Amino acid sequence: MEGFFQALAAGLLIGAVYGLMCVGLGLIFGVMRVINFAHGDFMMLGMYTAFYLFTAAGVQTLFGNTVGPFVAILLAGPVLALFGYVVHRTLISHVSGTRTASLEGEGHYAQLILTLGIALILQNGGLIVFGSVLASIRTPLSSSAWELGPIFDMSIFLNKARSIDMIVSLVMMILLSLLITRTRIGKSLRAAADNPTAATYMGIDVDRAHRTAFALGCGITAIAGGLLATNYPFHPFVGLEYVIVMYAGVVLGGMGSIIGAFWGGMTIGLVQQMSTLILPTQLQNAAIFAVFLLIIFFRPQGFFGRVVERT
């Protein structure tokens, strides 16, 4: 019983960060309908950005070992958002948005090739620049825990770094929801996603809305990546491991639903941790996809997906 609750707690902690990671991708897919294969590698860049901000750019000396990593992680968000903005402007915008709206397949083939190409460049470029040695953003909190309880003679241990990761994720998620549902920018992003042509009639610059969504998505995933890096070491090819989880989360939540992507990621985190109760650790990822297939079998549109096509 204690093991069950311990795994549940661990699943909720990691699930919140996975959720945030998926939301970054879900936002891009939901607004732009672009399949971005390079998204895991944008996250990898976010991890390294946080790493170097912490170790080399003075965040460590300024904020210390405990708070410093989280400051660096939050700063990596805007940096990667800017990077995403530039990548969209120079590359992605040529194969998406109004430019390809009238093409067959809306430019999806070109998008696949382009984002795969960007992924390869980032991975191998990362190998040259960062090297192949594992890096991590360690804080003293990574190796200490809070004890919850004892309740009914049970104690659950919450890793301090992961707990703060979860809180940061939830706060980011709340801020993003407010942005999407309450602000003029957020509403125009949703309008552009619903019907790009009608949005143009309203005077919304759809390409600019796409650029905003792309930058925002990159920034959010970068922060999620930094949070993961407080517990998991990373390397230039780490994006590959996560991008599959990201897509599983987005599909599970329902393609196009931003809040769905969060719950998709959360589900994956929970399954991953809970599966260790009955399966060997090596089968964690197999368990994720078994559950994924099971859910998709009964609910092909995902948790929050709309069955109707957009007009």
Add this chain to the structure above:
Amino acid sequence: MLRIEGLSAGYSAKPVLNDVSIDVGAGQFVAIVGPNGAGKTTLFKTISGIVKPSGGAIIFDGVDLLAVPPPQRAHLGIAHVPEGRQVFPSLTVMENLEMGAMTESGRRDWRTNIERIFEWLPVLKERRDQFAGTMSGGQQQMLAIGRGLASSPKLLMLDEPSMGLAPSTADFIFERLIEIRRQSGLTMLLVEQRVAEALESADHGYVLEAGHVVLQGNNATLRADDRVRKAYLGM
């Protein structure tokens, strides 16, 4: 206010509009009628910039419209109420109206506009928090019109507001449009297949067939024309 001169446009080498010239004066209500596939919707899409013309000119309020990027055209004062309504299904009625008010003038006049829109189309007030995608066709059409009005436009372009609606609903929407125009004096350009109703309420009409303007005149002349009477009015 809107002058279209010798406009030709089409989709990848298939011409849809051929040397079309149309004039809409300030305060006028102009109707463009014609059969399916005559190019009416393409004409509107060209004005809004979704379709690129192959020749001709569009002058709006003294501005060469073809030099203005599509999303900027709404900001000049053109409101396009598109064919098939095209409301934003996952946004609420209120949010749809807010999207209409993305223009500077729409933001400035938001309070007075929303009051008037709710007065003209009370169903939007009742359903302000409902998702637009869950409303009936007639309600969506009213929302699309309200969304267009929310931008404080100089010109309201309506593409087949009666499309796919029950005759009584279509009648109601026509009656609302005439009332809105009577109270606001707004310049309107209407594309319609319900020729009788369209010509009855418009000041001026154009008959578009296979991409050509085959006939034009004020409403009395058109309704008296033999070809119009035979082909469209069933007389």
